[in-house]
Amino acid sequence: MVKNDESGRGGDEGVYRHLLEDISRSVRAMARGAFARARVGDADIEDAVQETLLAIHLKRHTWDMNLKLGPWVNAIARHKIIDAMRRRGVRRAEPIEDYQDFLAAPAEEDPHTFSDAKKLIETLGPRQRDIVQSISLDGQSIAATAARLSMSEVAVRVALHRALKSLGVAWRRSVS
Numbered sequence: 001m002v003k004n005d006e007s008g009r010g011g012d013e014g015v016y017r018h019l020l021e022d023i024s025r026s027v028r029a030m031a032r033g034a035f036a037r038a039r040v041g042d043a044d045i046e047d048a049v050q051e052t053l054l055a056i057h058l059k060r061h062t063w064d065m066n067l068k069l070g071p072w073v074n075a076i077a078r079h080k081i082i083d084a085m086r087r088r089g090v091r092r093a094e095p096i097e098d099y100q101d102f103l104a105a106p107a108e109e110d111p112h113t114f115s116d117a118k119k120l121i122e123t124l125g126p127r128q129r130d131i132v133q134s135i136s137l138d139g140q141s142i143a144a145t146a147a148r149l150s151m152s153e154v155a156v157r158v159a160l161h162r163a164l165k166s167l168g169v170a171w172r173r174s175v176s
Contacts, residue, residue: 020053027052027077034081040088048084052077116174123170128163135160 031045063072134140146156
């Protein structure tokens with residue numbers, strides 16, 4: 001990279017063009033490395049290079065000629081590359097073939113989850129308890145429960161309604 005921009009800032013177009021060509025090669029390599037480390041495609045590398053060159057051109061008056069040019073250019077390039085990756089929304093693609101090795105095992109059911117409900121259900125008579133257990137907890141249909149208990153579906157519905165009403169009363173008593 002050219003170390004001095006005095007000729008370019010002084011109006012020597014050839015020197016300035018050569019400086020920008022050197023900078024673009026350096027920034028392009030820097031962007032390729034950054035995009036590769038982030039595991040993203042290289043579609044936005046040229047955009048990052050062009051944005052860096054434009055920023056350098058627009059802000060060239062801020063560079064202190066007593067300092068090295070490289071760190072100033074690298075700082076601008078680094079920010080433009082980061083901006084390009086943010087706009088793109090850097091996403092890493094990870095293989096999922098062995099995902100089960102990394103997922104946590106399913107948590108065992110907490111034994112206390114239904115303990116209060118079970119205590120309340122125990123206050124019901126055996127037939128009502130069986131109907132509530134079958135329909136509300138086990139997910140059986142009213143028809144299946146009626147067939148298993150040799151009852152009509154209407155009788156199961158009435159018994160379920162009465163059992164749930166009784167559970168409501170028992171629950172209100174337990175919390176007051």
